[in-house]
Amino acid sequence: MQFQQLQYFVAVAETRHFTRAADLVHVAQPSLSQQIKSLERELGADLFLRARGNITLTDAGEALLPLARRILADADTARHEVQELAQLRSGRVRLGATPSLCTGLLPDVLRAFHDRYPGIRLLIEEGGSHDLVRELARGALDLALVVLPLPTPSPALTTVEVLREDLVVVSSPEASAPGGGRRSVRVSDLEGERLVMFRHGYDLRELTVAACRSAGFEPDFAVEGGEMDAVLGFVRAGLGVAVVPRMVAARTGRGLRVTPLARPGLARTIALAHRSDVAPPRAARELQRMLLER
Numbered sequence: 001m002q003f004q005q006l007q008y009f010v011a012v013a014e015t016r017h018f019t020r021a022a023d024l025v026h027v028a029q030p031s032l033s034q035q036i037k038s039l040e041r042e043l044g045a046d047l048f049l050r051a052r053g054n055i056t057l058t059d060a061g062e063a064l065l066p067l068a069r070r071i072l073a074d075a076d077t078a079r080h081e082v083q084e085l086a087q088l089r090s091g092r093v094r095l096g097a098t099p100s101l102c103t104g105l106l107p108d109v110l111r112a113f114h115d116r117y118p119g120i121r122l123l124i125e126e127g128g129s130h131d132l133v134r135e136l137a138r139g140a141l142d143l144a145l146v147v148l149p150l151p152t153p154s155p156a157l158t159t160v161e162v163l164r165e166d167l168v169v170v171s172s173p174e175a176s177a178p179g180g181g182r183r184s185v186r187v188s189d190l191e192g193e194r195l196v197m198f199r200h201g202y203d204l205r206e207l208t209v210a211a212c213r214s215a216g217f218e219p220d221f222a223v224e225g226g227e228m229d230a231v232l233g234f235v236r237a238g239l240g241v242a243v244v245p246r247m248v249a250a251r252t253g254r255g256l257r258v259t260p261l262a263r264p265g266l267a268r269t270i271a272l273a274h275r276s277d278v279a280p281p282r283a284a285r286e287l288q289r290m291l292l293e294r
Contacts, residue, residue, distance in 0.1 A: 001039065005038065009039060011024045018036075092120065095123070117286070136274065146273050159273045164268070165246060166246045169243055171256065172237070177259065178241050184259065184262040190215075194241070195221050196235050196240040196241065208243045223239050232256065236256060272291055
């Protein structure tokens, strides 16, 4: 019994017509008929009753049909699984992330992923959540780490929460401590402090400015427009203080004073997003699993 013979048998059983079945499986009708007869000889039973213009299954055909469908489905599953495994030996994953997440969350996860799947190329794009959502929507990214809530809610995206991260205040040890040196400070204690502020498009900029205004004051910028590394460098130089994620302060905060924010403090919710209408490739799904289980 050959796999191809079962394909032809199922096609005839579903169309009840040899010519239409041959068109369905892209083979000449005489060849299909010959293969069906060969299958019948091997099984020792007729599978079809052939009356002019009327093809019906015999009892043997009725018994074979669900088994043949199951065999074909299992073969498709096997083919798919092998192809999926092959994707983990080569290929690429296109991941977008905000710059602070590239600094704080991603290095350890990407190292573990690369150690396990060295043949997969990792293409990382940094940007604000708004830009990353747009890149996801146009198919330029497989996955993106974004800050919730999304700037523009999109029903075309699926998001899964990865973590909720506290923000802290960093300052130069050579400068006066914010909040008079207390062990934790409130957002209102930042009134009168010179802030080193991220460029427009950074989620941290919008969050910090909104928190200051909610506390009743307009933030005073000493320097603005920097990326994460630049902001931390300006703070080390004593130009002002900055509000950054706790993970960033822990990983790259050497030479900085780190002061927690008093409750309720400030936090941000990080989510992993992908398009709802297109399943991410296997390698991207594996990276997604590692991010969620980190």
